[in-house]
Amino acid sequence: GAVVSQHPSRVICKSGTSVKIECRSLDFQATTMFWYRQFPKQSLMLMATSNEGSKATYEQGVEKDKFLINHASLTLSTLTVTSAHPEDSSFYICSASDVSSLNYGYTFGSGTRLTVV
Amino acid sequence: GEDVEQSLFLSVREGDSSVINCTYTDSSSTYLYWYKQEPGAGLQLLTYIFSNMDMKQDQRLTVLLNKKDKHLSLRIADTQTGDSAIYFCAESGGSYIPTFGRGTSLIVHP
Numbered sequence: 001g002a003v004v005s006q007h008p009s010r011v012i013c014k015s016g017t018s019v020k021i022e023c024r025s026l027d028f029q030a031t032t033m034f035w036y037r038q039f040p041k042q043s044l045m046l047m048a049t050s051n052e053g054s055k056a057t058y059e060q061g062v063e064k065d066k067f068l069i070n071h072a073s074l075t076l077s078t079l080t081v082t083s084a085h086p087e088d089s090s091f092y093i094c095s096a097s098d099v100s101s102l103n104y105g106y107t108f109g110s111g112t113r114l115t116v117v
Numbered sequence: 118g119e120d121v122e123q124s125l126f127l128s129v130r131e132g133d134s135s136v137i138n139c140t141y142t143d144s145s146s147t148y149l150y151w152y153k154q155e156p157g158a159g160l161q162l163l164t165y166i167f168s169n170m171d172m173k174q175d176q177r178l179t180v181l182l183n184k185k186d187k188h189l190s191l192r193i194a195d196t197q198t199g200d201s202a203i204y205f206c207a208e209s210g211g212s213y214i215p216t217f218g219r220g221t222s223l224i225v226h227p
Contacts, residue, residue, distance in 0.1 A: 009157075043205065043218055107162070110158050110159040111158060
């Protein structure tokens with residue numbers, strides 16, 4: 001089945017630095033990928049929709065300059081948290097859609113635990 | 118906007134059946150999903166149901182959909198300790214982008 005690889009699984013960074021998270025579709029091409037943020041004991045919040053070859057679509061309230069998304073190829077999307085602060089500490093999850101199976105084609109990465117100290 | 122509600126916790130004894138309930142508000146929902154999340158991991162799609170179906174069974178999993186009441190449930194038969202996880206209900210409409218509930222923590226004790 002479709003596999004999405006997300007890297008790194010855990011990262012600790014100092015306040016003010018930037019962190020890049022990668023999301024790769026391993027055995028299918030994903031023209032669209034999604035980035036979610038999950039707070040403790042809360043649901044997933046869709047941050048943005050990443051479109052290959054074009055600008056990402058951000059959800060209301062998500063800072064575009066803070067969370068930079070690049071989807072340069074059909075198998076890779078990256079999320080860069082710029083000038084990270086402790087409040088950015090969270091669990092970030094990406095997902096990709098295998099368009100050949102749209103009804104159940106959302107495959108999730110294993111997530112990235114970001115801790116900003 | 119769309120809203121998906123589910124209870125936060127469920128505790129069951131090993132071997133019993135678990136029933137996790139979910140309600141949603143979007144009347145244009147096309148697909149409804151159940152995802153499982155183990156600690157520190159991403160989400161794993163367990164099963165899905167199309168909105169014109171009432172029931173779907175897949176081994177130990179049974180999904181029931183009451184479209185009139187906008188109620189979805191997931192029944193896990195013969196619950197095992199390995200089933201302990203957070204279960205997310207999600208629905209999607211025309212955009213196919215799922216909206217998630219807050220997740221139900223299933224705790225299975227001996």
